[in-house]
Amino acid sequence: xxxxxxxxxxxxxxxxxxxxxxxxxxxxxxxxxxxxxxxxxxxxxxxxxxxxxxxxxxxxxxxxxxxxx
Ligand SMILES: [Zn+2]
Numbered sequence: 002x003x004x005x006x007x008x009x010x011x012x013x014x015x016x017x018x019x020x021x022x023x024x025x026x027x028x029x030x031x032x033x034x035x036x037x038x039x040x041x042x043x044x045x046x047x048x049x050x051x052x053x054x055x056x057x058x059x060x061x062x063x064x065x066x067x068x069x070x
Contacts, residue, residue: 020058027065036064
């Protein structure tokens with residue numbers, strides 16, 4: 002993974018929004034479909050046996066993956 006600058010710069014390429022869930026800063030997906038698609042891509046990229054689990058955020062109206070770093 003590339004090292005990302007924490008400082009927000011509007012000229013940088015789009016980065017997904019993130020949300021703190023417990024100790025984890027997780028990527029936000031607006032829909033369950035979007036999360037599940039990302040899970041499939043991640044499974045392919047990381048050669049996982051099964052996609053990560055997508056679930057609704059307990060704190061807000063969006064979705065996360067069970068493990069997305
Ligand atoms: Zn969230």
